Amino acid sequence: MSFFLKIPHLLFFVLFLTLIPFYQNHASEDTTETIQHLENLLNRSGKDYQVKIRITSHTQNGEHLVVILQSTRDAEPTGDRLLFRLAGENIPAYNSCLQCSAGGETSACENNSGEFITEPGTHLPGSILPWEEILVGACADWRVGPIDNSILSEQYPQATYSVEPVTDNFDASWRSTLIVVDKITGNPDLFLRIDKNNHQLRKIKVVEIGRIGSWTGIRSAIITTQHGRILMEIIGFSMGTDSPKPWEE
């Protein structure tokens, strides 16, 4: 057979070979992949970045509050530094600095020119967002796994995974966080904060997942607490921290 006549057969063979891994990828889609996907969404890639978050609160009394939280993360050999600047109507400009230790502990920066709040239950100024929602993942990565508590599994059957910080150095007011995942996309729909009595403390509804700089993550979410609802939206993101620090502007 001439070489030219072999070309079509060769092409079909190559096409067949390229289809095998495609089929295998789909066939092996399982819990491990969903866990990996969830961890990729929750853990940012890269350390130096600036992010701007708009926090809109709607209290039980019908009060409407909006603040902008600007955060800059500097990766330093002694541990990451997180600089926060909060701005909004009817609140004074607010600055704070956190230092992360290698073990994932959170502390105030040396020569901290701003305030530092870590008490559980304290709200971000100008909002009803508990500070701990910002602080808990500030210095630690998130680890996702199946729910290992049978009581929680029975009580919250819609949840399939739980997520915890890798290092347990933050004393949060909840004991577990359960995740309700969309079965088709594998994306998180809800995060349920569960207290030590297995009661739902807060609910976080994921509104939008999309690109944030070079990273894909949760762009907006609604947190429902006993005080009302909070909409958190990422409205700006840039890698690197070459531009002036929030309090140096």
Next chain:
Amino acid sequence: MNSDVKNSLYGMGSLILDNIRCRPLRAFIAILSIAVALGGAMTMVGTSESLESTLVLGYESRQVDLMVMQANKTNPMTSRIDTSISDEILAIDGVESVQALLADSLLVDSNYSIMVYGWPSSYQEVQYQRDGKRVILNHGEILIGHTAASLNNLSIGDHLELNFGEYKIVDYFEAGNFFESGVLFMRLDDLQQLTSSVGKVTFIFVALDAGITDQQKRVVTHQIEQISPILKVVTTDEFLADNQLTSAVRGLGHVILISNILLSILIVSTIMVLSVSERRNEIAIFRAIGWSAWQISWLVILETTVISATAAVMGGLIGWTGLEISLSHLQTLGVYTESVVTIEQAVWLVLSAILIALFGAALPIYYALNISIHEALRE
């Protein structure tokens, strides 16, 4: 001589059609594959051009010559500049009028996002007819574009929650272009309050005096940039060239177009090599009765041309259908645009068909010309 040429072309045409008729499944698969490949590429290119032309129409309807925004912003919608700058711009010689706009995406009923434009209350954009009088929107009132209303099943009198704020739709507004028809209009101070952007706007649109020269335009641009170092002034063309969405779709469209053309060449080549190999005896006879290498080559080229041309027509139809589907999908994401089919797209389609026909014929021609007459006739 002339009659010989006509006879020769007629003969070739008959041979090509006979060959296609004898192997209809193969011809159909080849045509369909190329049509899908070209149609997919045309969908991408058409989507980017539709997005761009809709935006251009939008700026033309507002008579925008220059756009002022915050410098160093990858996403122009996150630009925030002081509203007061518009007065300083208006004072510059050569500037006829300015329009300040705050644009932001807000969450509707904790469910989906919609683009909202905030205009100063002195603008006609936030005025509507009530009881026969032209009135300004009150706080908590909004106007809705017809496209936004039909896509989101909203109408006058409906109440909306926008980023937890309560708003009532009081009227429709007549948009100058399709893109704006997909947004909501509200008072600038309301939107500033909702988004914590008091005293800020996203863009200032500048209309220049009629008949202004390019040199004068550059001077005005320089004078605006002198007001503050955070300002960036661009023409609408420059803004479109920087638009991430259209640039990304356009770039992707061209990559897909090139890769699909290569794929189509491969398909035509493969099909034609098979076809030529099955007609070895026939080609050997043609060579034996005196057909030149050129005539054999033309036979193959014309056959690939017939396949490519049919596929291009089908690809055009597939591309147009794909464009409609793509744009309706974009509308569900809040990007409103009209489908625009341009002459440029048709030219791309014809050029692609010619390229596929010529390059796809190369390998089968080489094979056809290397057929040994003696061996083929002995088979």
